Amino acid sequence: MTGSVILDHFRNPRNAGYIADADGVGIEQQNPWRISIQISLKIREGIVNDIKFKAQGCLTTIACASVMTDMVRGKSVEDALAVSSLRLSEALGTIPEEKLHCCSLAIRALHAAIDDYTVGRRRDSLPVGTG
Amino acid sequence: MDSVKKGRGDLLCGRMVISDAPLCCGFFRPLVWGGKSWDPTSHTAVPDMTQNQVTDRSAEGYAVLAEPSVDSRPIYMDHHATTPVDDEVVSAMLPYFAQNFGNPSSTTHVYGAVAREATERAREEVAELINAASADEIIFTGGATESDNLAIEGVAYGFSHRGKHIITSAIEHKAVLQPCKRLETEGFRVTYLPVDQYGLVEPDSVLRAIAHDTILISLQYVNSEIGTIQPLDMIGQLARERNVIFHTDAAQATGKIRTDVRQLKVDVLSLSGHKMYGPKGVGALYVRKGVDLEPILLGGGQEKGYRAGTLNVPGIVGLGKACEIARRDLESECKRLSALRDRLTEGLLKRVALARVNGHPTRRLPHNLNISFEYVDSEALIESLPEIALSAGSACTSQSKEPSYVLLALGLSERLALSAIRFGLGRCNTTEQVDRVVDLIASSIEQLRNLSPLFMPPRSGGVDASGLTAKIPL
Numbered sequence: 001m002t003g004s005v006i007l008d009h010f011r012n013p014r015n016a017g018y019i020a021d022a023d024g025v026g027i028e029q030q031n032p033w034r035i036s037i038q039i040s041l042k043i044r045e046g047i048v049n050d051i052k053f054k055a056q057g058c059l060t061t062i063a064c065a066s067v068m069t070d071m072v073r074g075k076s077v078e079d080a081l082a083v084s085s086l087r088l089s090e091a092l093g094t095i096p097e098e099k100l101h102c103c104s105l106a107i108r109a110l111h112a113a114i115d116d117y118t119v120g121r122r123r124d125s126l127p128v129g130t131g
Numbered sequence: 132m133d134s135v136k137k138g139r140g141d142l143l144c145g146r147m148v149i150s151d152a153p154l155c156c157g158f159f160r161p162l163v164w165g166g167k168s169w170d171p172t173s174h175t176a177v178p179d180m181t182q183n184q185v186t187d188r189s190a191e192g193y194a195v196l197a198e199p200s201v202d203s204r205p206i207y208m209d210h211h212a213t214t215p216v217d218d219e220v221v222s223a224m225l226p227y228f229a230q231n232f233g234n235p236s237s238t239t240h241v242y243g244a245v246a247r248e249a250t251e252r253a254r255e256e257v258a259e260l261i262n263a264a265s266a267d268e269i270i271f272t273g274g275a276t277e278s279d280n281l282a283i284e285g286v287a288y289g290f291s292h293r294g295k296h297i298i299t300s301a302i303e304h305k306a307v308l309q310p311c312k313r314l315e316t317e318g319f320r321v322t323y324l325p326v327d328q329y330g331l332v333e334p335d336s337v338l339r340a341i342a343h344d345t346i347l348i349s350l351q352y353v354n355s356e357i358g359t360i361q362p363l364d365m366i367g368q369l370a371r372e373r374n375v376i377f378h379t380d381a382a383q384a385t386g387k388i389r390t391d392v393r394q395l396k397v398d399v400l401s402l403s404g405h406k407m408y409g410p411k412g413v414g415a416l417y418v419r420k421g422v423d424l425e426p427i428l429l430g431g432g433q434e435k436g437y438r439a440g441t442l443n444v445p446g447i448v449g450l451g452k453a454c455e456i457a458r459r460d461l462e463s464e465c466k467r468l469s470a471l472r473d474r475l476t477e478g479l480l481k482r483v484a485l486a487r488v489n490g491h492p493t494r495r496l497p498h499n500l501n502i503s504f505e506y507v508d509s510e511a512l513i514e515s516l517p518e519i520a521l522s523a524g525s526a527c528t529s530q531s532k533e534p535s536y537v538l539l540a541l542g543l544s545e546r547l548a549l550s551a552i553r554f555g556l557g558r559c560n561t562t563e564q565v566d567r568v569v570d571l572i573a574s575s576i577e578q579l580r581n582l583s584p585l586f587m588p589p590r591s592g593g594v595d596a597s598g599l600t601a602k603i604p605l
Contacts, residue, residue: 007517013582033550036584036585054584056511058510062511062582
């Protein structure tokens with residue numbers, strides 16, 4: 001049965017939503033109709049200054065994404081990349097073994113969003129072709 | 132008496148202690164002496180206070196109020212999984228634990244005679260419920276699973292000299308499918324008939340499947356997930372014409388809808404005690420006179436050699452009583468629960484968009500609703516509603532995250548199968564509960580869909596979300 005922490009993150013999710021003008025968006029899925037996690041974020045001067053999530057899946061999936069966005073908000077990109085699924089699962093309390101993959105998926109969605117930002121920056125910094 | 136807050140911040144309220152624990156679901160945390168109560172905060176059963184403990188607390192200066200106890204447990208809508216034992220059934224069983232404790236096989240003293248009389252009375256009740264020609268056609272077992280195993284393996288081994296082909300359906304309970312799978316490893320051939328989009332087996336498909344060496348057809352009467360009622364009478368007719376033994380797993384039907392073995396033309400029928408407000412661990416197998424089975428449980432020769440083992444007398448008495456009550460209340464309960472189920476269905480379809488009922492619209496158990504809500508994970512929906520006891524599929528498969536094989540057999544996509552919820556209504560459900568459940572579910576679904584990246588209203592602006600969803604094969 002669902003723990004009260006996980007239920008709380010469903011009833012009062014932190015940072016739920018979608019950033020319309022995001023600098024990076026990442027989506028991670030395990031057979032989309034089982035688990036889908038989307039992370040959108042804004043990065044200014046190397047700091048994740050806004051981050052939002054959307055998630056479909058069991059409540060542990062939603063709670064992982066919610067907790068993860070709270071952990072990452074305000075952190076540098078390097079520190080954000082260092083957040084581990086172990087830290088996530090500890091923040092949520094006891095997660096059964098069969099649910100630990102929900103934490104990994106949340107982390108992968110975050111990394112995908114940061115990658116999207118990085119690729120975008122690289123593309124934006126390329127010189128415009130002449131001739 | 133006045134209610135007075137004492138030192139630890141507790142009010143002792145007759146049969147209830149109102150503690151400072153946070154409210155959950157709007158209910159206090161009740162403690163009732165003599166048993167256990169459900170703590171909705173920790174989701175555990177907590178021991179109640181005994182009468183002496185209440186007395187002690189009263190002596191310490193707690194005021195005792197005369198408030199009735201409140202059952203704050205979830206609203207139970209999972210009657211396909213199991214049912215609470217009826218009070219009348221419990222009363223009927225009690226004398227057979229410590230008072231009339233004899234073994235019905237003991238023929239030399241009155242203890243055995245009293246127990247035997249009780250089990251034979253129960254046998255009559257079971258026979259009466261299913262309109263068997265004689266109580267002699269009833270074998271008591273440890274439940275419908277055992278009955279199914281005895282039916283399938285009993286017929287297979289008993290008639291293997293006549294053939295080795297068995298016909299069943301793709302949506303049977305595992306208690307039928309698993310014995311069939313094992314028989315396949317022993318040289319038997321099994322045809323698993325497909326079902327249509329409503330879960331119905333087409334009688335013509337049975338006719339086409341019957342071969343020269345077919346010895347058994349096993350088809351459930353009512354499906355435990357989608358409630359579809361099979362046309363057993365038509366199939367029974369075919370089986371009889373072709374001299375093939377016809378078994379039905381009627382665990383979800385008996386006591387809930389009229390189950391007449393002669394009208395349905397079944398030769399063998401499994402039924403379960405705990406699915407009809409009787410105790411767990413007891414069931415029965417009807418075997419029409421003239422059909423012989425090979426027993427699977429060997430020992431002391433009880434039940435005319437068909438099922439060895441000392442009879443579970445209290446359980447059997449309970450089963451008999453449950454059958455008697457079912458006969459008495461079947462029609463009125465069917466009407467009442469059908470109306471409640473329809474209220475639930477209409478309420479949900481009105482409040483929730485993108486919802487789809489699974490199973491047959493009319494040939495379905497009056498107590499059952501199986502409904503898919505798109506863009507909602509069924510596990511998440513159930514987890515988000517500790518106020519309601521529900522299932523996403525059969526209890527036997529509820530641990531697994533795999534979509535229900537029954538729903539997939541209907542042709543449902545994995546997407547819809549993973550978002551399906553099953554409601555099994557029962558005697559304790561009321562109109563108020565149904566209305567509350569509709570509100571709770573609609574509210575949770577709204578929240579879950581708001582959180583889903585796959586369900587985005589087009590006007591959310593910014594990055595084209597449909598570009599993301601377009602990558603997802605529907």
